[in-house]
Structures are given as C-alpha cells and as structure tokens.
Amino acid sequence: MTASLKLISHKLCPYVQRAVIALNEKGVPFERIDIDLANRPDWFLKLSPLGKVPVLVVTTAKGEVALFESNVICEYIEETQGGAALHPVDALTRAEHRAWMEFGSATLGDLWGLETTTDPATFESKRQALAAKFARVEAALGAGPYFAGDAFSLVDAVFAPIFRYFDVFDEVTELGIFSDLPKIRAWRAELAKRPSVRTAVGADYPQLLRAFLVRHDAHLLKLAA
Numbered sequence: 095m096t097a098s099l100k101l102i103s104h105k106l107c108p109y110v111q112r113a114v115i116a117l118n119e120k121g122v123p124f125e126r127i128d129i130d131l132a133n134r135p136d137w138f139l140k141l142s143p144l145g146k147v148p149v150l151v152v153t154t155a156k157g158e159v160a161l162f163e164s165n166v167i168c169e170y171i172e173e174t175q176g177g178a179a180l181h182p183v184d185a186l187t188r189a190e191h192r193a194w195m196e197f198g199s200a201t202l203g204d205l206w207g208l209e210t211t212t213d214p215a216t217f218e219s220k221r222q223a224l225a226a227k228f229a230r231v232e233a234a235l236g237a238g239p240y241f242a243g244d245a246f247s248l249v250d251a252v253f254a255p256i257f258r259y260f261d262v263f264d265e266v267t268e269l270g271i272f273s274d275l276p277k278i279r280a281w282r283a284e285l286a287k288r289p290s291v292r293t294a295v296g297a298d299y300p301q302l303l304r305a306f307l308v309r310h311d312a313h314l315l316k317l318a319a
C-alpha cells in the first residue's frame with residue numbers, strides 16, 4: 095500500500111503553503127483539511143504537539159504518523175515522492191538550501207504581529223529587521239529565475255508564500271521592503287507565475303487575508319501615514 099496523505103491546514107498559513115507547493119510540484123494526491131486556529135478541535139490538538147499547522151498525516155500499512163514542522167514535512171515529501179527533485183544533489187549545496195529554508199521561517203517571525211503592532215517604534219524596528227533579512231536573501235540570489243537558477247527547489251517553495259503574504263500586506267500598508275532589492279523583485283514575480291504556487295491557496299485567499307489585516311486597518315494606516 096502506498097502512503098495516503100492528509101494535510102491539516104489553515105487557509106492563510108504560509109507554512110502550510112510551502113508543503114502544498116511541494117506536494118503540487120510532485121503531483122501527489124492529498125486530502126486537505128482546513129481548521130479554525132481560533133477554535134482548534136481536540137482531534138487536531140492530539141495530533142499536533144505545538145497546536146500548529148501544518149500537520150501531515152501519513153497513513154501506511156503500519157498505521158498513521160502525524161508529521162509536524164513544515165520544513166520537515168517538505169523534506170519527507172521530497173524524499174518519498176517522485177517527480178522532479180526539489181533539492182540539489184550535492185550535500186553541501188543541499189545543506190545551504192536547508193539553511194535558507196530556516197531563514198525563510200525567521201523572516202516570518204519578524205512579519206508576524208506587524209498587523210497588531212500599535213507602537214510606531216516597535217513597528218519600525220520590526221520593519222527594519224525584515225528589510226535586513228531580505229537584504230541577505232538578495233545577496234544570496236544568483237541570476238534566477240529561481241533561488242538556485244533554473245531548477246525550482248524547496249527554498250522557492252518556502253519563499254513563494256512569504257511573498258504572497260506581502261502582496262496583500264503591501265495593499266494595506268506599504269512596507270517598502272523590496273524597493274532596493276531588484277533580484278528579489280524578479281524572483282518574486284517569477285514565483286507568482288508558477289502553477290504549484292498559484293494553486294496552493296484558494297480563490298478566497300486575498301479576500302480572507304485582507305479581512306484579517308484590515309481588522310487592524312486603522313492603526314496600520316496611521317502608522318503608514
């Protein structure tokens with residue numbers, strides 16, 4: 095029996111999206127179950143040690159295993175599913191890619207909470223931390239179109255949802271993070287065209303994210319002024 099895959103998801107979560115992009119790239123069928131993070135069901139809390147999405151439930155002849163941590167899930171998908179490789183063959187380059195995947199998660203750490211930051215000084219320091227992180231990404235980028243050149247990789251899967259989050263965030267308040275980063279702007283545009291990326295969210299994603307951000311709209315707009 096081949097493993098069956100069930101992804102526990104939230105409609106807006108960029109960590110979930112990186113796993114979906116990896117699954118889409120591999121062309122693997124999977125079931126996606128969206129949950130409400132504000133009201134997490136008991137069955138989910140039993141599966142997820144930190145109560146976070148994504149969780150990939152892998153069912154094999156031996157039973158069910160619930161994998162957590164999005165990068166670990168991506169690695170499992172890469173190791174077990176066919177299709178084009180999403181990691182470089184060379185061990186050192188692969189390790190570098192893994193480091194940049196972690197770095198992608200660190201940028202999300204700075205992005206989180208910006209929408210609820212009411213203090214202008216905190217907002218500005220978080221904005222600057224993000225800008226500094228993306229300047230490092232810019233320096234790591236080559237000629238494109240993807241992180242590692244022609245081959246789409248898990249690093250692309252990690253950053254594509256982050257850029258998508260910025261698409262909507264920038265409508266609410268212009269952070270100006272990418273204005274001096276031309277390689278990232280080109281990379282971001284390329285990722286947005288990729289079918290695996292485009293289909294990783296539902297059609298309602300921009301509307302839902304806008305609604306989430308606009309709940310804090312008043313002070314965000316004030317801070318941006």
Ligand SMILES: N[C@@H](CCC(=O)N[C@@H](CS)C(=O)NCC(=O)O)C(=O)O
Pocket residue numbers: 104106107108109110131145146147148162163164165199
């Ligand atoms: N390190 C985790 C982070 C996942 C994460 O933070 N997910 C958020 C949603 S985007 C979550 O589930 N938050 C719920 C909570 O923290 O209570 C991963 O990479 O999977």
